[in-house]
Amino acid sequence: MRSIEVRSLVKRYRSVTALDGVSLEVAPGEIYGLVGHNGAGKTTLMRILTGLIAPTSGTAAVRGTVGSLIESPAFYPSMSGLVNLQVLCDYWGLPQIEAGRALEVVGLSGRDQKRAFRQYSLGMKQRLGVAAALLGQPPIVVLDEPTNGLDPQSVVDMRRVLRDLRAAGCAVLLSSHLLAEVEQVADRVGVLAKGRLVAEGTVGDLRARGGAVVEVGVNDVDAAVAVARRLKLVAEPGERALRVRLGRVPAHELNAALVAAGVEVALLRPVTESLEDAFLDIMTDGGKAA
Ligand SMILES: Nc1ncnc2c1ncn2[C@@H]1O[C@H](COP(=O)(O)OP(=O)(O)OP(=O)(O)O)[C@@H](O)[C@H]1O
Ligand SMILES: [Mg+2]
Numbered sequence: 001m002r003s004i005e006v007r008s009l010v011k012r013y014r015s016v017t018a019l020d021g022v023s024l025e026v027a028p029g030e031i032y033g034l035v036g037h038n039g040a041g042k043t044t045l046m047r048i049l050t051g052l053i054a055p056t057s058g059t060a061a062v063r064g065t066v067g068s069l070i071e072s073p074a075f076y077p078s079m080s081g082l083v084n085l086q087v088l089c090d091y092w093g094l095p096q097i098e099a100g101r102a103l104e105v106v107g108l109s110g111r112d113q114k115r116a117f118r119q120y121s122l123g124m125k126q127r128l129g130v131a132a133a134l135l136g137q138p139p140i141v142v143l144d145e146p147t148n149g150l151d152p153q154s155v156v157d158m159r160r161v162l163r164d165l166r167a168a169g170c171a172v173l174l175s176s177h178l179l180a181e182v183e184q185v186a187d188r189v190g191v192l193a194k195g196r197l198v199a200e201g202t203v204g205d206l207r208a209r210g211g212a213v214v215e216v217g218v219n220d221v222d223a224a225v226a227v228a229r230r231l232k233l234v235a236e237p238g239e240r241a242l243r244v245r246l247g248r249v250p251a252h253e254l255n256a257a258l259v260a261a262g263v264e265v266a267l268l269r270p271v272t273e274s275l276e277d278a279f280l281d282i283m284t285d286g287g288k289a290a
Contacts (some may be wrong), residue, residue, distance in 0.1 A: 001063070002047065003028050003140045006234045009058035010046050011195075018044040018197035021058070031162055033186030034175040042175040042191040047146050048069050049173070067138035069129040069146060077118035081108060081128045084117055085135060094136045102131035105164070107157050122149035130161070141165055143174040146156065147181055159185045194287030214251055217241040217267030218258065227261045228254065243271060 004026040011019040019041045026032040034042050047053045048060045050068045075084045103113050106127040115123075126149050133141055146162075147155045160187050164250035165172050165219045174218065182189055183203050184249040193205075199206055218224040221237045228235035228244050231254065236243040244254060251268060258265050 001028070002026065003063050004032075004173060005059075005063075006045070006049070007043065007059045007061075009048065009060055010056045011041070011048065011053070012056045017195050019048075019055070019058075021057075022192070022195070022197050024190055024197060024200065026140075027171050029166055029169045030188065031166050031172040031174065031186045033182030033189045034173065034181050034192055035177065035189055036175070036192035037177060039194075041280075042192055042217050043071060043144050043194040044195075045171070045192070046142050046175065049142055056127055062140055064139035065131040065136065066140045066142055067135065068142040068144075070131040070142070070144045072125070073129045073132060074093070075117045075128065076126075078116055080116055081120065081124070081131075082112045082113040084128065085132060088132055088135055092136060098135050099131075103128075104136045105161060107161075108153075123151060123154055126150055127154070130158070134165075137168075139169070140171045141173070143172070145175055145177070147176065147178065154187045155181065164233070191253045199256050211213055212246050212251075213243055213271045214246060215241050215243050215267070215269055215271050216254070216265060219264040219266070223261060224263045227257050227263060231257060241267070 002025040004024075006024045009022045010017070013258045022045060024032070034045065036042050044053070046068065047070060049062060050066055050070060051111075052070070057089065064156055072122065075081075076087070079087070082099055082103060085102060086096045086166070089096050105163050108124065108127045111125055117125070117128070126146065130143060130146055134145060137193055141270050147158050150158060162174065174186070186203070188202055189206060190197050206250070216224060217240060220240055221240065224242050225235045225237050228242065233247060233249060233251055233254070246254065250275050255265055255268055
């Protein structure tokens with residue numbers, strides 16, 4: 001039983017295909033991180049999930065109430081954060097006590113709760129937006145770039161909030177262009193590029209898919225790059241070495257090919273790369289890795 005089920009979702013605007021056949025699922029107690037560059041379609045997908053816009057084709061099913069933070073939510077500037085949330089509680093038929101609870105969860109202090117919204121910093125606005133998404137403790141939470149504008153400590157706090165939601169059985173879908181952040185908190189990650197889900201899996205899966213990268217110290221970088229390209233490997237030349245993404249080719253095969261071509265190999269060692277680098281490679285691959 002999935003909380004969120006998206007099937008072959010397409011959203012076309014006049015000249016832009018914002019979503020081009022996206023399918024994904026989020027289970028209760030799972031954090032799914034949607035990662036992509038600007039314009040990849042993250043917000044569009046979330047807008048469809050919350051019913052703000054309709055898809056051109058495909059389906060987006062949600063099982064339960066969805067609490068969401070999408071782009072900058074509108075709050076009354078002269079009212080405090082607390083009163084703003086109490087107004088939302090009234091509107092949604094929730095007890096007002098929910099407002100204080102949600103603010104507590106996101107760590108907006110008692111004093112800040114009572115300040116006028118227009119005096120809020122970007123980070124405080126963001127926390128208030130997340131608190132609004134959590135009113136009534138919905139089983140599904142959709143957060144579009146929840147760490148936008150947060151300082152490093154607040155980012156850590158937000159991760160704890162997300163993990164608590166997961167522990168409570170909530171299905172959480174969040175987006176970010178900060179890949180390193182998603183890597184730390186998401187159970188599964190989907191990479192969205194130009195409206196297509198080009199890669200999906202656990203953080204470990206995606207790492208493996210990118211393939212190991214090795215640094216190869218050689219006497220002739222140009223010749224070595226040519227050998228790597230003959231093996232259809234992506235090679236990045238350096239001064240006296242090159243970096244090669246091995247993909248399906250084992251390191252000893254690359255070594256043998258280099259030696260056979262008369263290249264002297266002085267060193268061959270694995271390079272640990274961040275998931276961010278792996279993602280970017282997958283994305284620049286134009287979706288071939290999917
Ligand atoms: N109302 C609209 N009319 C026309 N095009 C739109 C509209 N909304 C979004 N788009 C286009 O759809 C594409 C996806 O936009 P979307 O906002 O979903 O991307 P995003 O991944 O959220 O990007 P960002 O990281 O910048 O927030 C973009 O090319 C955008 O210009
Ligand atoms: Mg967006």
